[in-house]
Amino acid sequence: QVQLVQSGAEVKKPGASVKVSCKASGYTFTDYAMHWVRQAPGQRLEWMGWINAGNGNTKYSQKFQGRVTFTRDTSASTAYMELTSLSSEDTAVYYCASPVAATSWYFDLWGRGTLVTVSS
Amino acid sequence: DIQLTQSPSFLSASVGDRVTITCRASQGISSYLAWYQQKPGKAPKLLIYFASTLQSGVPSRFSGSGSGTEFSLTISSLQPEDFAAYYCQQFNSYPLTFGPGTKVDIK
Numbered sequence: 001q002v003q004l005v006q007s008g009a010e011v012k013k014p015g016a017s018v019k020v021s022c023k024a025s026g027y028t029f030t031d032y033a034m035h036w037v038r039q040a041p042g043q044r045l046e047w048m049g050w051i052n053a054g055n056g057n058t059k060y061s062q063k064f065q066g067r068v069t070f071t072r073d074t075s076a077s078t079a080y081m082e083l084t085s086l087s088s089e090d091t092a093v094y095y096c097a098s099p100v101a102a103t104s105w106y107f108d109l110w111g112r113g114t115l116v117t118v119s120s
Numbered sequence: 121d122i123q124l125t126q127s128p129s130f131l132s133a134s135v136g137d138r139v140t141i142t143c144r145a146s147q148g149i150s151s152y153l154a155w156y157q158q159k160p161g162k163a164p165k166l167l168i169y170f171a172s173t174l175q176s177g178v179p180s181r182f183s184g185s186g187s188g189t190e191f192s193l194t195i196s197s198l199q200p201e202d203f204a205a206y207y208c209q210q211f212n213s214y215p216l217t218f219g220p221g222t223k224v225d226i227k
Contacts, residue, residue: 106154110163
Protein backbone atom coordinates (compact mmCIF):
# COMPACT_ATOMS: atom_id res chain seq x y z
CA GLN A 1 0.00 0.00 0.00
CA VAL A 2 1.36 3.37 -1.04
CA GLN A 3 1.43 5.57 2.03
CA LEU A 4 3.29 8.14 4.08
CA VAL A 5 3.39 7.59 7.84
CA GLN A 6 4.33 10.57 9.98
CA SER A 7 5.65 10.77 13.51
CA GLY A 8 3.45 11.65 16.44
CA ALA A 9 2.36 14.97 17.90
CA GLU A 10 4.94 17.19 19.57
CA VAL A 11 4.75 19.90 22.22
CA LYS A 12 7.66 22.33 22.27
CA LYS A 13 8.61 25.46 24.12
CA PRO A 14 9.34 28.71 22.33
CA GLY A 15 12.90 28.79 21.01
CA ALA A 16 13.14 25.01 20.75
CA SER A 17 13.42 22.88 17.62
CA VAL A 18 11.24 20.08 16.30
CA LYS A 19 12.01 17.24 13.90
CA VAL A 20 9.16 15.48 12.14
CA SER A 21 9.60 12.24 10.21
CA CYS A 22 7.71 10.86 7.24
CA LYS A 23 8.18 7.20 6.30
CA ALA A 24 7.26 6.18 2.77
CA SER A 25 6.12 2.73 1.77
CA GLY A 26 4.67 1.04 -1.28
CA TYR A 27 6.80 2.91 -3.81
CA THR A 28 10.45 3.64 -4.58
CA PHE A 29 11.25 6.44 -2.14
CA THR A 30 14.25 7.76 -4.05
CA ASP A 31 12.33 8.21 -7.31
CA TYR A 32 10.18 11.07 -6.01
CA ALA A 33 10.34 14.41 -4.28
CA MET A 34 8.99 14.94 -0.79
CA HIS A 35 7.33 18.24 -0.02
CA TRP A 36 6.37 19.70 3.32
CA VAL A 37 3.20 21.72 3.84
CA ARG A 38 1.86 23.13 7.07
CA GLN A 39 -1.54 24.35 8.21
CA ALA A 40 -1.99 26.58 11.24
CA PRO A 41 -5.36 26.31 13.02
CA GLY A 42 -8.12 27.66 10.80
CA GLN A 43 -5.63 28.80 8.18
CA ARG A 44 -4.76 27.94 4.62
CA LEU A 45 -2.17 25.37 3.64
CA GLU A 46 1.36 26.77 3.44
CA TRP A 47 4.12 25.21 1.35
CA MET A 48 7.51 24.99 3.07
CA GLY A 49 9.66 23.40 0.37
CA TRP A 50 10.85 20.05 -0.90
CA ILE A 51 13.69 17.56 -0.95
CA ASN A 52 14.76 15.36 -3.82
CA ALA A 53 14.70 11.99 -2.07
CA GLY A 54 17.18 10.61 -4.58
CA ASN A 55 20.05 13.09 -4.38
CA GLY A 56 19.11 15.10 -1.29
CA ASN A 57 18.86 18.44 -3.07
CA THR A 58 16.50 20.85 -1.37
CA LYS A 59 14.48 23.93 -2.11
CA TYR A 60 13.01 26.00 0.69
CA SER A 61 10.33 28.63 0.71
CA GLN A 62 11.92 32.01 1.35
CA LYS A 63 9.72 32.36 4.42
CA PHE A 64 11.41 29.43 6.14
CA GLN A 65 14.92 29.73 4.66
CA GLY A 66 17.52 29.51 7.43
CA ARG A 67 15.12 28.01 9.93
CA VAL A 68 14.08 24.76 8.25
CA THR A 69 16.13 21.77 7.13
CA PHE A 70 14.96 18.81 5.09
CA THR A 71 16.92 15.56 5.19
CA ARG A 72 16.29 11.99 4.24
CA ASP A 73 17.47 8.50 5.11
CA THR A 74 17.23 6.41 1.97
CA SER A 75 17.88 3.15 3.83
CA ALA A 76 14.78 3.82 5.92
CA SER A 77 12.72 5.45 3.14
CA THR A 78 12.15 8.32 5.53
CA ALA A 79 12.19 12.08 5.10
CA TYR A 80 12.66 14.55 7.92
CA MET A 81 11.73 18.17 8.49
CA GLU A 82 13.48 20.11 11.23
CA LEU A 83 12.26 23.57 12.21
CA THR A 84 14.25 25.68 14.66
CA SER A 85 13.62 28.78 16.77
CA LEU A 86 9.99 27.87 17.25
CA SER A 87 7.40 30.46 18.21
CA SER A 88 3.67 30.23 18.84
CA GLU A 89 3.14 31.09 15.18
CA ASP A 90 4.64 27.73 14.29
CA THR A 91 1.80 25.87 15.98
CA ALA A 92 0.36 23.91 13.08
CA VAL A 93 -0.21 20.53 11.51
CA TYR A 94 2.78 19.62 9.38
CA TYR A 95 2.20 17.38 6.37
CA CYS A 96 4.56 15.57 4.09
CA ALA A 97 3.25 15.18 0.56
CA SER A 98 4.62 13.58 -2.58
CA PRO A 99 3.71 13.83 -6.26
CA VAL A 100 4.04 10.07 -6.68
CA ALA A 101 1.84 9.69 -9.75
CA ALA A 102 1.82 13.37 -10.59
CA THR A 103 3.64 15.01 -13.48
CA SER A 104 4.21 18.32 -11.72
CA TRP A 105 4.14 19.88 -8.28
CA TYR A 106 0.67 18.89 -7.14
CA PHE A 107 0.20 16.20 -4.52
CA ASP A 108 -1.62 12.92 -4.83
CA LEU A 109 -0.09 11.36 -1.72
CA TRP A 110 -0.20 12.94 1.73
CA GLY A 111 0.77 11.88 5.21
CA ARG A 112 -1.84 12.18 7.97
CA GLY A 113 -0.09 15.17 9.47
CA THR A 114 1.85 15.85 12.66
CA LEU A 115 0.53 18.41 15.12
CA VAL A 116 3.26 20.62 16.54
CA THR A 117 2.18 22.79 19.44
CA VAL A 118 4.47 25.56 20.62
CA SER A 119 3.60 26.77 24.08
CA SER A 120 5.39 27.97 27.16
CA ASP B 121 4.62 35.33 -4.92
CA ILE B 122 1.40 34.38 -6.67
CA GLN B 123 -1.59 35.11 -4.45
CA LEU B 124 -4.73 32.98 -4.75
CA THR B 125 -8.15 34.14 -3.63
CA GLN B 126 -11.28 32.03 -3.44
CA SER B 127 -14.94 32.89 -3.41
CA PRO B 128 -17.11 32.38 -1.60
CA SER B 129 -15.31 31.75 1.69
CA PHE B 130 -18.31 29.89 2.98
CA LEU B 131 -21.16 28.23 1.15
CA SER B 132 -24.31 26.72 2.58
CA ALA B 133 -26.00 24.24 0.27
CA SER B 134 -28.34 21.26 0.17
CA VAL B 135 -27.83 17.72 -1.06
CA GLY B 136 -28.41 17.69 -4.81
CA ASP B 137 -27.42 21.33 -5.33
CA ARG B 138 -25.01 22.42 -8.03
CA VAL B 139 -22.12 24.26 -6.43
CA THR B 140 -19.38 26.37 -8.00
CA ILE B 141 -16.25 27.69 -6.26
CA THR B 142 -13.99 30.27 -7.89
CA CYS B 143 -10.23 30.66 -7.51
CA ARG B 144 -8.41 33.72 -8.84
CA ALA B 145 -4.66 34.09 -9.25
CA SER B 146 -2.80 37.39 -8.92
CA GLN B 147 -1.02 36.69 -12.20
CA GLY B 148 -1.41 34.22 -15.02
CA ILE B 149 -0.63 30.62 -14.18
CA SER B 150 -1.72 28.94 -17.42
CA SER B 151 -3.42 25.70 -16.28
CA TYR B 152 -1.08 24.96 -13.39
CA LEU B 153 -3.83 24.71 -10.81
CA ALA B 154 -5.02 21.89 -8.56
CA TRP B 155 -8.05 21.50 -6.33
CA TYR B 156 -8.17 19.63 -3.02
CA GLN B 157 -10.90 18.56 -0.64
CA GLN B 158 -10.16 18.54 3.07
CA LYS B 159 -12.34 17.16 5.85
CA PRO B 160 -11.79 18.07 9.52
CA GLY B 161 -8.74 16.40 10.99
CA LYS B 162 -7.75 14.85 7.67
CA ALA B 163 -5.10 15.50 5.04
CA PRO B 164 -6.12 17.18 1.79
CA LYS B 165 -7.30 14.93 -1.03
CA LEU B 166 -6.45 15.73 -4.64
CA LEU B 167 -9.53 16.21 -6.83
CA ILE B 168 -8.42 18.05 -9.98
CA TYR B 169 -5.06 18.94 -11.53
CA PHE B 170 -4.00 21.00 -14.52
CA ALA B 171 -7.21 22.93 -13.90
CA SER B 172 -9.56 20.37 -15.41
CA THR B 173 -8.13 16.84 -15.20
CA LEU B 174 -10.03 14.63 -12.78
CA GLN B 175 -7.86 12.62 -10.43
CA SER B 176 -8.34 8.86 -10.67
CA GLY B 177 -11.05 7.62 -8.34
CA VAL B 178 -12.71 11.01 -7.90
CA PRO B 179 -16.42 11.02 -8.75
CA SER B 180 -17.39 12.57 -12.07
CA ARG B 181 -19.71 15.07 -10.35
CA PHE B 182 -16.52 17.08 -9.70
CA SER B 183 -15.21 19.16 -12.57
CA GLY B 184 -12.75 21.99 -13.03
CA SER B 185 -12.31 24.69 -15.62
CA GLY B 186 -10.39 27.86 -16.35
CA SER B 187 -6.94 29.06 -17.31
CA GLY B 188 -4.81 32.12 -16.83
CA THR B 189 -6.11 33.84 -13.71
CA GLU B 190 -9.63 32.55 -13.20
CA PHE B 191 -10.63 29.01 -12.33
CA SER B 192 -13.63 27.19 -11.01
CA LEU B 193 -14.50 23.93 -9.31
CA THR B 194 -18.04 22.65 -9.82
CA ILE B 195 -19.86 19.90 -7.99
CA SER B 196 -22.81 19.01 -10.20
CA SER B 197 -24.97 17.37 -7.51
CA LEU B 198 -23.78 17.79 -3.94
CA GLN B 199 -23.63 14.59 -1.93
CA PRO B 200 -23.49 14.23 1.88
CA GLU B 201 -19.81 13.24 1.74
CA ASP B 202 -18.93 16.44 -0.15
CA PHE B 203 -19.43 18.71 2.83
CA ALA B 204 -15.84 19.80 3.43
CA ALA B 205 -13.34 22.58 2.75
CA TYR B 206 -11.94 23.05 -0.73
CA TYR B 207 -8.58 24.61 -1.58
CA CYS B 208 -6.95 25.59 -4.84
CA GLN B 209 -3.17 25.40 -5.30
CA GLN B 210 -0.97 26.88 -8.02
CA PHE B 211 2.09 25.02 -9.21
CA ASN B 212 3.17 27.47 -11.89
CA SER B 213 6.02 28.93 -9.88
CA TYR B 214 7.74 28.92 -6.51
CA PRO B 215 6.68 29.34 -3.83
CA LEU B 216 3.76 27.00 -4.39
CA THR B 217 0.72 28.67 -2.88
CA PHE B 218 -2.77 27.71 -1.79
CA GLY B 219 -6.01 29.60 -1.69
CA PRO B 220 -7.67 30.46 1.63
CA GLY B 221 -10.29 27.77 1.22
CA THR B 222 -14.04 27.51 0.76
CA LYS B 223 -16.05 25.71 3.39
CA VAL B 224 -19.14 23.93 2.07
CA ASP B 225 -21.69 23.34 4.80
CA ILE B 226 -25.11 21.79 5.00
CA LYS B 227 -28.06 24.17 4.63
